[in-house]
Amino acid sequence: MRSLYDHRPSHAARDAHADLVLTNGRIYTGDPGLPWCQSLAVSGGRIVARGERADVEHLIGPQTRIKDLGGRFAMPGLYDMHTHPDLALAPRYAEDLDIGIVDPTPDQVRDAVLAYAARHPDREWIYGQYFVRYTFRQAGLVPGRDWLDNVLPDRPVALLDRMWGTMMVNSEALRRAGIGAETPDPPNGYLERDPISHEPTGLLIDGAYALIHAAMPPTPVPVLRAAYRDGVRYQSARGVVATKYVHVCENRLEALQTLDQAGELTLRVEAAISWQDDIFPVRRRWELLAGERHYYRSARLNANAVKFHFDGTVEPRSSYLMTPWDGANSAWRGKLNLTPEHLADMVWDMDRQGIRVIAHCTGDAASDTFLDAVEAARRRPGGLGVRHQCAHSTILHGGNLKRFRELNVTAEFSPVSWYPSKFVSGARSGYGPERLSRAYNIKGVLEAGGVAVVGTDWPVSPLDPWIALETMVTRANPWGETEGRFGEPISLTQAIDVMTRNGAWSMGIEHEAGTLEIGKSADIIVLDRNLFEIEPQGNIHSTRVDLTFMQGQLVHDRLDAASEAIWHGEAPKLW
């Protein structure tokens, strides 16, 4: 098994022969100097020769594994530069209380809580779903701390209602969260209170959940590890060789490290530490940023990035825009979550530590303000010129397209609504026709000389990178569900660049990965179809990845269950 500490000292003798030779392929290298070849030789995880079979013949020794691709198409592995398998999958492994009844009566809720508590004597909190308010009313009962205290007084309990609008907690949960009559309400929710005494009744609405979540233990490492393992397995099976897990905490890094140590981290991961506690609390944020993150570093894993939400999203109309959302009807332009001054100092401070800033910017005024902050950081002393990343880049101002190149900032796009679908019909009305016409302007960034990358942003869009690749080329619905095209397509070679070499650039590893060139990492995928010989629409997204090589190691093998690959068979169904 590959070990984290595998390393060839730079003065150690090189093996005269290759570890691996791929022959008889139709290999697209992504290198304009030699776009196509039939054979590749790999030694020490790197490509050492390429060309015809004759060009690699001299590297074949007795220990060399030879893989005949049988004329199949191969290319550099894909880069998914923004995604969240942990957020999508951890709840499946958390084994929280699930009452499992559409409309449980209060008695059924009580029984389920007590049974769960008995089954999990070591669980500090009893957390789960669902209760419904109307069955309480039907029974003449009032849901809240008093009712729940009668069920279980001595362990903290928090239950969500089916509409996800209300959380019912007992007094012990309130006590641990430090919630009392004096606790102020959060702006996006409230604590239901006794009107006279102002004591919380134990019902928390919307944003008030966060007060309880903050007091709960973080998601345990084994749960996160199981979630990441599924995500990594899926990504390897779909040909992803490098990814950014955007939003991590100390537990998430630990989970990734245990996978790495087990040899199951079969792709490169750049993990971005959350700058805010809005998704989950990061208890060791400042230690991690000050240097603790290096303890997780390996050839596959680094945490040299931070992520934060600079503005909101389209549906609650909280994207921060240059012009009012609703034309002449109101002045509402959305909002920023951090002051521009906070951002400017933070970008510069992170930059001088070599930490990449990944900023969620959906509105054109958010990305504009972010680019301003990077520009200011570039002028201040001590900066290292880190390639920061504008995440989502949903609506960009035309005047900012060229600034991505000028400032060395990555424009990251997620495919959630760059092709027509039911979802986009909703989003379309949200942003309005003028803004929609320039949404997801991948072509605009590329034409201005900038670097665009793709992030699937799962669970917002599917984790499958091939949907993104197809729809960048077609800007049409891959399944023919919705007519028409949306936005400006780019060519297939441009789209492959976006999902390979541009990803490597955005991770700062373009000199060692992203294309199939001599000296670069052998991150190679072998497909069941030649992307250049098929009609893109309806066909690229269903591409199957037969083999995935990561640093020359076979990590995924779709067809041969007996091979030495880490993962075998089709990609697991995750949604």
Place this chain on the structure above:
Amino acid sequence: MVTRQARPIPVTVIGGFLGAGKTTLVNHILGGDHELKIAVMVNDFGAINIDAALITSTEGGLYSLSNGCVCCGLNQGLVEQLEELLSARIDIDHIVIEASGVADPARIMDTVRYARFAGRLRGDAIVVLVDAAGFDGAIAAAPGLAEAQVGSADLLILNKTDLVSRDTLDAWHARWAFPDTRTIETTNARVPFDLLFASGFPSRGASSPFTAVPVHEQAESITWRHDGPIDAKRLHGVLAALPARIYRAKGFVQASDGRLFAVHVVGTRVSFEPAAHLPEGFDGQSLLVLVGFGRDLPFEGVLAQLNGCGALARSGKKGSA
């Protein structure tokens, strides 16, 4: 800088499954003679039937009607749209929000009660319409949702009663009326405005503290006054357990700890809002107007219970009505 209204604007959320009569009720409100300036936010603007002749102006998606109402489509984030309405209009008496037929109206009321709206909006009631002929169909179409809608109602309007038999209606009540449910049976969603929107206080000069005034052919109101301080907690308990035929109560209460509350009861929703001072003409007196529906309302018992909420004054003198 616009000065905000001193008192929070009451908000009614109208919910109910598709086809229950929400739009019909909204049309009644928009065209009704209630002498209130009501802002109505509708879920589907296209379904609303506004007589073009009644529209006096249109500005920024807000239609002003000749009876003082305004109407707009609910087409952006509710928080932002409420903020906009509050900053654009200062003369609104009441806000009505029509929920989508497939939404839980309690979620909309949750937003109305966000801390950011404290002192500016007051959740008045969730009014849920039920199609007496189609409720079983609604449950089949969206299991859990129709029940949740009924479960979140402060006032329940059992509509289209002309389409079913008395037995069917009784069976519905037996199955779905919760112990505290206030139900009004209607045809064509004709809900008395007195029940939807609290009317003003009676004048100071009412002859007796217990005056029953018919305010509608079926609705009756009574006024309770009390001169001494009130045990607010006990009063809250009484108001939360009012007989189901009493639909509304509103007034001011002087609590024994010196605090002054504006009190609103709509069906099952009881709210006590701290108030800075009594309105003009009230001096240190607690006062509640109760509105019931139907004949032989049990006002006497309620008044006795309310009188029992008088806190003993320091002097030991018992408060009296």
